[in-house]
Amino acid sequence: MGLLWVLSILLGLAASTSLENAEEWQMWKAQHGKWYLSWGEEMERHRVWLTNREFIENHNKKADVHGYSLALNHFGDLTDEQFAEKYLTYRRITRRQRRALVQYQPPSGLVRDSVPYEVDWRKVNAVTPVQDQGWCGSSYAFSTVGAIEGAWAIKRGSLRNLSAQNIVDCSVMYGNLGCLGGNMYTSYEYVYKNSGVDDASYYPYTGVESSCAFVKAGVAARINGTKIIQLGNEEDLQVAVAEEGPVSVAVDASSSTFRFYQKGIYDSSDCSRLKVNHAMLLVGYGNITYQDYWIVKNSWGESWGMDGYILMARNMYNQCGIATDASYPTLGQRSSWSSFPQI
Ligand SMILES: *[C@@H]1O[C@H](CO)[C@@H](O)[C@H](O)[C@H]1NC(C)=O
Ligand SMILES: *[C@@H]1O[C@H](CO)[C@@H](O)[C@H](O)[C@H]1NC(C)=O
Numbered sequence: 045m046g047l048l049w050v051l052s053i054l055l056g057l058a059a060s061t062s063l064e065n066a067e068e069w070q071m072w073k074a075q076h077g078k079w080y081l082s083w084g085e086e087m088e089r090h091r092v093w094l095t096n097r098e099f100i101e102n103h104n105k106k107a108d109v110h111g112y113s114l115a116l117n118h119f120g121d122l123t124d125e126q127f128a129e130k131y132l133t134y135r136r137i138t139r140r141q142r143r144a145l146v147q148y149q150p151p152s153g154l155v156r157d158s159v160p161y162e163v164d165w166r167k168v169n170a171v172t173p174v175q176d177q178g179w180c181g182s183s184y185a186f187s188t189v190g191a192i193e194g195a196w197a198i199k200r201g202s203l204r205n206l207s208a209q210n211i212v213d214c215s216v217m218y219g220n221l222g223c224l225g226g227n228m229y230t231s232y233e234y235v236y237k238n239s240g241v242d243d244a245s246y247y248p249y250t251g252v253e254s255s256c257a258f259v260k261a262g263v264a265a266r267i268n269g270t271k272i273i274q275l276g277n278e279e280d281l282q283v284a285v286a287e288e289g290p291v292s293v294a295v296d297a298s299s300s301t302f303r304f305y306q307k308g309i310y311d312s313s314d315c316s317r318l319k320v321n322h323a324m325l326l327v328g329y330g331n332i333t334y335q336d337y338w339i340v341k342n343s344w345g346e347s348w349g350m351d352g353y354i355l356m357a358r359n360m361y362n363q364c365g366i367a368t369d370a371s372y373p374t375l376g377q378r379s380s381w382s383s384f385p386q387i
């Protein structure tokens with residue numbers, strides 16, 4: 045046993061010295077808790093990591109021109125394809141689903157000039173800490189609970205951590221696919237018909253799909269419906285965020301620049317306005333001189349982006365599709381709770 049151990053260390057040392065930027069690679073692996081099953085896999089991951097590293101370095105040389113910088117974060121050993129397969133699993137709202145939803149109408153007479161030029165729901169304690177979805181395609185579940193948390197905090201005056209795992213495990217019968225993806229429409233439908241969603245402390249996140257373990261006693265919030273923003277309308281989206289609270293959104297996150305985003309205003313011309321594939325939560329918006337942005341909460345941990353958040357270009361022709369599948373839950377009157385359909 046001891047001998048094998050020494051041997052493997054010697055082998056590892058010998059091998060690692062033959063890798064390009066070996067020291068940095070070892071540090072990166074240690075920092076992100078990475079280990080690989082075989083030497084072959086390690087070689088392959090290292091090769092991918094070098095390619096990503098070079099891509100990021102080149103981008104950062106022109107970070108001023110781009111308006112944002114990149115970082116070699118915990119996705120550094122994945123190719124775009126591997127990343128997309130695991131993480132870009134948001135399933136677009138179908139036309140049928142869209143037709144079934146009530147479209148948000150900004151209050152009449154309310155035009156863009158009369159809504160605040162900046163909103164940040166984090167400042168009034170309507171947003172819970174950033175989570176890490178881990179090795180599970182559950183962005184839709186985090187987006188869903190985030191929007192309900194916001195509505196509950198703003199309209200009921202209490203901020204609670206709601207259970208994304210509850211959505212992952214239990215909305216499968218409504219059409220979501222657990223860790224393989226889903227959307228917010230289906231998740232809201234589940235929460236509505238289930239008469240609530242559990243508090244995260246009753247139903248903690250595991251990042252693995254299991255059979256539904258919903259506990260009625262753990263219900264921390266309920267909804268009575270959903271509204272959807274007119275497709276592509278960023279003006280309505282802005283008013284909705286200002287008037288109603290955090291809004292669930294989906295974007296095209298398939299560019300390497302997105303997954304390696306570090307800070308600044310993300311502005312990319314190579315993302316699609318229609319092929320949205322990753323769900324997040326809009327918690328506000330703002331502007332710096334000459335540039336409008338959205339403040340978006342992601343579910344890739346606090347070390348990703350700006351403490352887990354990304355600022356995305358706003359009023360740039362619905363860039364990356366941020367206003368393509370935007371929706372939020374409505375809570376209704378307290379008195380109507382008892383008339384909710386029970387399962
Ligand atoms: C929500 O969870 C965080 C940890 O992620 C904790 O610090 C916070 O107190 C929780 N909030 C509530 C209202 O339970
Ligand atoms: C954002 O826009 C508003 C309204 O045009 C302006 O008053 C404000 O100074 C801008 N903020 C920044 C930081 O440029």
Ligand SMILES: *[C@@H]1O[C@H](CO)[C@@H](O)[C@H](O)[C@H]1NC(C)=O
Nearest residue numbers: 268269270374375376377380
């Ligand atoms: C939800 O409640 C609000 C306020 O009571 C009401 O206006 C709305 O029609 C309700 N929505 C549904 C789908 O029941």
